Amino acid sequence: MTEISPTPLPIARGLRGRCPRCGEGKLFQGFLNLRAKCGHCGLDYNFADAGDGPAVFVILIGGGIVVFAALLTEVVYQPPYWVHAAFWLPLIMIVTLAPLRLIKGLLIALQYHHKAAEGRLEKRGDA
């Protein structure tokens, strides 16, 4: 039997930093800390554990963008090293910090939508 999900838009709710169940209550308290529960529907956020997932996506995507741009700039223009430092260090801060909250909210919303949790051992019936 297929169960209809109460969250038709988990991606939009996650990206907006809203409760994955009702889409109204705030998910974050501060930049990356989660609230204890939803202020609108009361969903307990203890299930939410994005772990290192947001950081991994940010490192891989943002790092790839900046390294590719820096290498391309070096090959084409060969600027002095201080230009690299002045340009790429702020850019790496932008491309890593800006999407971190979005991706964390997205992963938590998808975790709720798919009921993802740690694996548990279940007792088997006699086979």
Ligand SMILES: [Zn+2]
């Ligand atoms: Zn809620």
